[in-house]
Amino acid sequence: MTSIRNWLLAAGRLFASIVTALIALVLLLALVTGFVLVPVLGLGVPVVAGALSASRVLADLHRQEAGRVLRVELVASYCSEPGWGWRDLLACLRDPQNGRDVVWLGAHAVAGIVVFWVLYALLAAVSSLAIGANGPFSVLTLPVLVLVAVIWWTVPWAVRGFALLVRLLLAPDTTLARRVEQLTESRAAAVDAQAAELRRIERDLHDGAQARLAAVGMALGLAAQAVRSDPDRAASLLEEARADAGKALAELRDLVRGIHPPVLADRGLVGGLEAASLLCPVPVALDFDLPARPEAPVESALYFAATEALANVGRHSGATRAWLRARYTRGRLTVLVGDDGRGGADPRRGTGLRGIERRLAAFDGTLHVSSPPGGPTEITMELPCALPPPDSGPSSPRTTSSSATV
Template sequence: MARLHGDRATARLSRPGGPALTAYALLAAVVWTTGVILAGAVAYLLIFPINGLLRTTSDARPTALGVIRPVLVAGSRTAGVIAQLDASAADALLGPNRWQRRLADLTESRAGVVDAADAERRRIERDLHDGAQQRLVSLAMNLGLARAGLPDLPDEAKQVIVDAHEQAKEALAELRILVRGLHPAILDDRGLDAALSGIAARAPVPVRLRVDLPDRASPTVEAVAYFMVTEALANVAKHAEASRAEVEVRRHGDVLTVAVTDDGIGGADPSNGTGLTGLAHRVYSVDGTLSVSSPAGGPTVVSAELPCVS
């Protein structure tokens, strides 16, 4: 509806624009033609004076300039007005072309899809946390009580309870990892700083974390930054042979900068399937930029700039 309304407004604007431009163009042509004719006539008379019209060359020069100058100034100003009107009419009639509008629509649609996907992950995380995870916790507790409080059971029955208890605890641990991978609740509750602190504490190598966020970003951008750090530290543990890593997150105006550095062997290449390709896709999903510096021998620096909308 908005686009249709804009097209109608443009159509109304264009109807008087055509005759007006035509009239100004004709006026400019007349003024310039008059100026050229006068200049030519005066030049001819200066070269070939005619008795009775121009007595002397010295008398003719100020007269000629006095006649021609206003005409040329008027022609120049008229041409300037026409140029301005023509540019305004072009902007009103043409506007963004079809491909520019299509690109804008696709960009907006992609942003909506990314936000919707992140919201759906948060919903699934809440459902699992409040539903299946709580039931598994209750089941593991009951099996633990049965394992400790029924000493007179036959050995085979005890073994069944022990196995069930251990499997329930393993399932609960796996579910917690799955829930955390979907969307950590702490990210919504306490923000990116607290969520990254948990990642750093669980990392297999010592991680120095520095976070400077005067204001929170949008939930989608925070999620991308969180999972970028998670995947980058996972790559450090799997491939870098590093003894330490550093994570730095800062916000500068409307840009959130995330950098993960390690002192490993270097040589990280996105084409080798080291997880950097998936990381890049996450960053690009919010129109961010990703850069990787990983010379042989290290250090490796993976950094991203994310548009930060509060």
């Protein structure tokens, strides 16, 4: 039953391809007519624009269907938008993807017509032989069965041929272009993140430690003036200056921890994540399996991403328990943060997850969020990195533990 259903689905797709081949032929004739009429007071511009728009819709439909047949994602790379003006027409003519669409229209029309006549001939032969057979064991029975087998075999392969034609002409290999685009976006995200971090440090220094150190200077100046005339006031000012200096020192320490936490430098990623889990108001189950410490930038990026995810668990999830896992497999370091909360986390609606995504993108990393309504939520962070094998240096043994805070 499955084979019959698949064949019927393929037959439906082939029938649709033959029908759209006729549509492709009409659009191709419309484009030729439009180009002929362009010199006549520009009358052909609307015809060409309409034909290009319809061709794009038809090509998009075939890209989607061919992607289902080939089980790959076929994407286009249009650089223009059809319009009714000369500039829009010239932009479309310079767009390589529109050129590929026009070539595909011709190839698809020819392929559809050829397949139609081949199938028509096969069906006509089967019909005539079946009518000429006098019984179930007639001499003509074997040719009929052979033709039926040929049709049975031809239909799926014809559908696959149409799909391969679409991939060849409508969806060229854009892996390199997409890779360049991803690297450009990640570089821009890294620059923006660095600029934002510098602004944060500048703001914290200006509003915190700098202001307190200025207050210390003023208090010391006033104390120097009052040390002889009013010793008690001078002592009070000195005590105030000492308190402000202590607060400035504490703010500077917090600022330094925000740049690179001491626990991360001393104990590595495993120790840093263990310490971060203790600050989460939800009990966190830990499970780490890392052969060695990653490089400091990778370690820092994953630490801050994981701590941000744990902070989101405590603030927004409504969870009763959470889990934190770290793995290293095939050159990729993976950290997973999950909880049994209400779910519904979406990077498109939250600046926290977007910030994590930008932080990871700067290292060519990825963020995957699985958070259906009602939970559970799992945030998977991956970074490519190379760790030394366990026997080439100090390693971080497998750790399985849990932490809870009340």
